[in-house]
Amino acid sequence: MLDRLARLYTAYMAQDVRSPIPHIAGPPGVGKSQAVEQLAKLVGKQLHVVNVSRMSPLEIEGIQMPINDRLHMLHSTLWTQLQEGDIVLLDEFLRGFPEVYNGLLDILTSRHVAGFDLPKVFFVAASNSVVTYDDALEDRLLHLYVPDLRNNKVELKKLGEKLTQSLGLLPEMAESFEMIDMITKEIMPMYDVLDQFKGTAQRGAPIKGSSARKLIGQARLREFQSRTLKELIDLNNQMAEQKSKYQYLLLWPQSKQLKDASLATRLQNLVGNKKLSPVHQANLQVNLELINEASIYIEDRAGYTTHGKESN
Secondary structure: HHHHHHHHHHHHHHOOHHHHEEEEOOOOOOOOOHHHHHHHHHHOOEEEEEEHOOHHHHHHHEEEEEEOOEEEEEHHHHHHHHOOOOEEEEEEEHHHHHHHHHHHHHHHOEEOOOEEEEOOOEEEEOOOOOOOOOOHHOEEEEEEEEEHHOOOOHHHHHHHHHHHHHHOOOOHHHHHHHHHHHHHHHHHHHHHHHHHHOOOOOOOOOOOOHHHHHHHHHHHHHHOOOOOHHHHHHHHHHHHHOOOOHHHHOOOOHHEEEEEEEHHHHHHHOOOOOOOOOHHHHHHHHHHHHHHHHHHHHHHHHHHHHHEEEEE
């Protein structure tokens, strides 16, 4: 996606193309916005993110202000802060109001708004919903579909590696059965939205499954609502313990490893190790806190039990 966006950016800027607008379509949490952020860094230009779903028609041009008994247009900062070559990401594009589209698309085409000329910038849209999609927009959009995990083994492997690195798991977890099982059952159903975009499925159908972003969040928060994610973490912890690679542990409140009284010492020895990645350092901190909480709980329970016996 980054390669395609970079090529489009070069062509758009060289020829001042104004229509159609590149439109990245795909399920949530697959890196659409991240690809645009990477493009901005690649070309060394400012990125401006506009959530179209939150825009009202009154915000498009700006507001009129009385100055010396006359009304003057105070243009929206969305337009006045732009510099030539900048990138504008129109996020949640297909969740906007029809009135917003009518005004916004005319401005993007003319590069002119209420007496103000826009500099030559690169507009790109992104959507994960087709709820408000209609034929009137079709002529203005150049659809860029995200790679479909359901029939792309290369992207499937990349996602497994991304999840493994993001969570700090053992490298071999990237292609494990548990990883593939989780992606198949949790993430792949999200890609049904591509069928809606392409007109091969019912539009407006609810998106099923969980995004990679949500699963990563569950793991970092140690709140597993996904059974397959929990199974993946359990296997990772078991293998990390067997291999004495404690930096790869990702403990959670019910982890079997919390019963190991010597684990805290082993983890404490890793504190300050500069070879650990930021992800492993963060996991190490949470792991030690969980061990401390488990220790306090055991001590409290022991004290309660002893006190109960003495009372009898």
